[in-house]
Amino acid sequence: MSILVPTYRHVSFIGDCLDSILQQSLIEECEVLVGEDGSDDGTREICMRYMNAHPGRIRLFLNDRSRVIQVNGVPTGRRNLMDLIVAARGRYLAFCEGDDRWCDPGKLERQVMLLEKHPEAVGSYHSTEVIDELGNSEGQAFREPLPGIYDTSNIASTLSPFHTSSLVCRPIADLIDPPRWTWSVGSFDMALFGLLACQGPLLLSDGRMSAYRKHGTGITRHVFHRGMAMHVQRMVIWARLGGYCSRWPTSSLEGALREHIGQVEREGGRRLAIRVWANALWKAAPHSLMRPLMQARLLLRACRGR
Template sequence: MDIQTNEEHELMANWGNRRDPLLSIVCLTYNHADFIRETLEGFLRQKTDFPFEVIVHDDASTDNTAAIIREYAARYPSVIKPIYQRENQYRLGVPFSTRLFAQASGRYIAYCEGDDYWTDPRKLQLQVDFLEKHRDYVMTYHDAFMFNSLGVVRTPHLTGKYRKDATALQLQKARPVSTLTVCFRNLLKELPAELHGVEVLDICWWSLLGAHGKGKFIEEIKPAAYRVHEGGIFSMRSSKQRIQMTTHAYYNLARYYQRIGNQSLYEYFMVQVFAHVLASISPVSKIQALGQVFQNISINLLRRLTPGV
């Protein structure tokens, strides 16, 4: 049995006699030695009246990330539960983030990668309190600000119509949500086969969760910090690459909804695929593509109107 440290005792002071986690924080990290301390401190500053655990997955980092995680795991042995990979799972195409959800003990999951961090110590308490009282909601989220190594800040992360609650259908349509801010019910134990190999998994999570309820935007939680840096898997990709990654996710969501017989969502995501493909090609190619589509539609319409011809 782990011996409780003074730091851990202070963290657990408001948990009473309960030790089974009500919430699991899932953190994926890779070569985040310059950032992971700030991430873990953001977790450990959380003031809650319920127990939580921190599952930190190090994907075979080649820097000092694993050593820093070991340091924190020694200080908080009952709370921080590290997983160290010997071979990089991302390069193998393993969707390890979703697999971690299945290993999480909590009724709820909060997600934050090892290069981002939370700023509000009330975050988890406010989100769990809401979900405990509102069974028709499957997830909560709040705002974040973006910043880079030069200290340049762009805020807020969510603007306009996205700074609001989301209906279940909007979630199913993969409505944008600031991923490092989410807290959701632990319902995603595995991915449908169609989504294996998808890189932009978070929009797939929201779509799958939408089958179980609505999303709540909690404005009073202070914005979390989304770091843009050279090692970022998504943020530092070119605009064209990001469009391609998102298009791939939409196409596979379309395949999933086609298989389960949801024609409306299948058609919605196929339209998104078409729109993203158009956005990623040159203006001349775009005109040619639209012309070809119009020609195909005209031919099919003519065949319907002139049977036997």
């Protein structure tokens, strides 16, 4: 098992994150790969202390900011994560960003047992608690209720299906060497979830076993995770996955795109919906092989309204 911990400017949180990982019942069978992405707030020094305290368990990768991939001028951590995936040596991959944490010492054991029982599945996910900057519960889940299975029939949506800290998956080829178009999409995690679903189902593991921390410097503050930009970015993901994965049913993609357009219509009217769709279509081309009929039907719906 390889546990991947990308971190950047998480000085107040990285210790809590690593402590929660080291408490896992399967930790003796795991390697912990920490990617420190050039922080200037003391995060790097904390990571080095943990590496020295757990030699052979924690592998620390010290990055600088010169290789950071930017999306619409905004620095992202995807190069850091991609490098960790390539460096991983385990039969399974688990994910926990440096500002999140795990809540159940049996999390990994439970998910690995599920995947061992179901070799046809590519991954497992579970419910995630939402906590504040101080680690206090906000009394809600990141996403609930969760279906018992995600695959290409239902994973495409306007919302992220589950939180990344809940994912345990097999190291499929498209994660180790993701398509180049994933580098420029706004929601890299959703693109990876889609690539996994192209290879097989993801199964629900019972329990709320991780925590997503909301704080002022979290990833969701970025403009491409909000408003109309979010709709454009996610429509691009589904359009490109439709061209990349032949197993993806047209009805699923069409449903997700309709959801996006419908939300834009309700919030900003039909003209804005048309502009958003045209923007997404432009950004997706020429990677998308979506049927022209689907594009025409969606444009017609945007023009006519709900």
